[in-house]
Amino acid sequence: MAFAFFTGLSPSVVRSVQYVFNFSNGRYGWSPTAISKYIGGSSWLMLFCNPAWLFDVGFQLSFLAVASILLIQKPIYHLITVKGRIGKYIWGLMSVSVAAQIGTAPLVMFYFSRFLCYIFLLTNLVVIPFITIILYAAVIMLLLTPLSWLQIVVAEGVKKLLEGLNFFVRWVEQLPYASIDGIWLYQSEILGIYIVGFLLTYYFMNRRYRNLLICLFSILLLGTYHSTLYWLDRPRTSLVFYNVRGCLQYIALRAMDVPG
Numbered sequence: 001m002a003f004a005f006f007t008g009l010s011p012s013v014v015r016s017v018q019y020v021f022n023f024s025n026g027r028y029g030w031s032p033t034a035i036s037k038y039i040g041g042s043s044w045l046m047l048f049c050n051p052a053w054l055f056d057v058g059f060q061l062s063f064l065a066v067a068s069i070l071l072i073q074k075p076i077y078h079l080i081t082v083k084g085r086i087g088k089y090i091w092g093l094m095s096v097s098v099a100a101q102i103g104t105a106p107l108v109m110f111y112f113s114r115f116l117c118y119i120f121l122l123t124n125l126v127v128i129p130f131i132t133i134i135l136y137a138a139v140i141m142l143l144l145t146p147l148s149w150l151q152i153v154v155a156e157g158v159k160k161l162l163e164g165l166n167f168f169v170r171w172v173e174q175l176p177y178a179s180i181d182g183i184w185l186y187q188s189e190i191l192g193i194y195i196v197g198f199l200l201t202y203y204f205m206n207r208r209y210r211n212l213l214i215c216l217f218s219i220l221l222l223g224t225y226h227s228t229l230y231w232l233d234r235p236r237t238s239l240v241f242y243n244v245r246g247c248l249q250y251i252a253l254r255a256m257d258v259p260g
Contacts, residue, residue, distance in 0.1 A: 057111055061104050068103025069096055072201065090125065097124040106185070106193040115180045119172045130165045134158060186229050192222045 043063055046053055053059045077095040082088050097120050109115050137158045144151040172178065185193075196218045203211040 057107075061107055064103045064107060065100040069099045071099075072102065073099040075205075093124055093128060094121050097121055102197065106190050106197075109183045110185045110187070110190055113181060113183045115183055117177055117179055119175065119178045122172050122175075123169060126168055127165065130161060134161050134165070137161065184230075186226070189222065189226055189229075192218075192225065196222055 046059070073095055076098055077092060080091060082091040101116065101120050105115060137154060141151055141154040141158060144154060196215070199211070199215045199218055203215050
């Protein structure tokens with residue numbers, strides 16, 4: 001709880017604190033019912049305290065990422081059999097990243113017009129261990145407040161770790177084909193994308209031909225809907241007339257492209 005107050009009680013941090021508190025005390029298990037109780041209960045409590053968080057991007061991405069990790073991380077992890085402790089650790093981090101990416105990709109494309117291709121796999125392999133070390137070092141730095149000279153030494157080490165982490169993230173971001181930019185999604189499409197994702201997940205769990213047909217039809221319907229909205233919203237050539245108050249006549253301007 002103290003960490004949440006120190007960091008300003010942002011929605012994502014408050015959600016994380018609730019997650020750690022509930023699961024560490026054994027309040028919830030890993031069944032779908034328990035997961036739905038956790039997500040529903042945590043979101044309701046946070047929105048009760050501050051309803052404006054519903055429109056916060058961090059709140060939305062945080063809960064979607066957690067829901068995806070809890071629901072599909074284990075199936076993704078079991079897709080590949082990895083031997084060795086190091087291999088299992090690396091694949092565990094990558095499966096968590098893939099699950100979170102699947103859950104948050106539609107919102108990321110909607111808010112930021114960007115789709116991350118592979119950089120989330122590389123960054124999490126380095127960012128998660130770095131962040132863990134930085135958090136422990138920051139706690140040690142806080143405890144060393146009475147010893148200012150030693151606290152300065154630890155603070156300098158934390159600074160170097162942060163600089164190295166930022167350098168790595170900037171380097172990964174500049175790799176070729178790291179992301180696809182310029183993606184335009186309509187707000188009404190987001191729910192459709194999540195429905196298609198749910199249908200695809202259900203198909204891979206059951207492997208029934210009927211479910212595959214439903215998935216393909218849903219993807220076709222979603223693509224048709226996007227194409228229709230894009231065509232209706234295309235720029236069109238038109239004439240614009242301005243009625244200038246105080247003038248004796250209307251002035252016709254040249255043809256220009258305006259969105260429909």
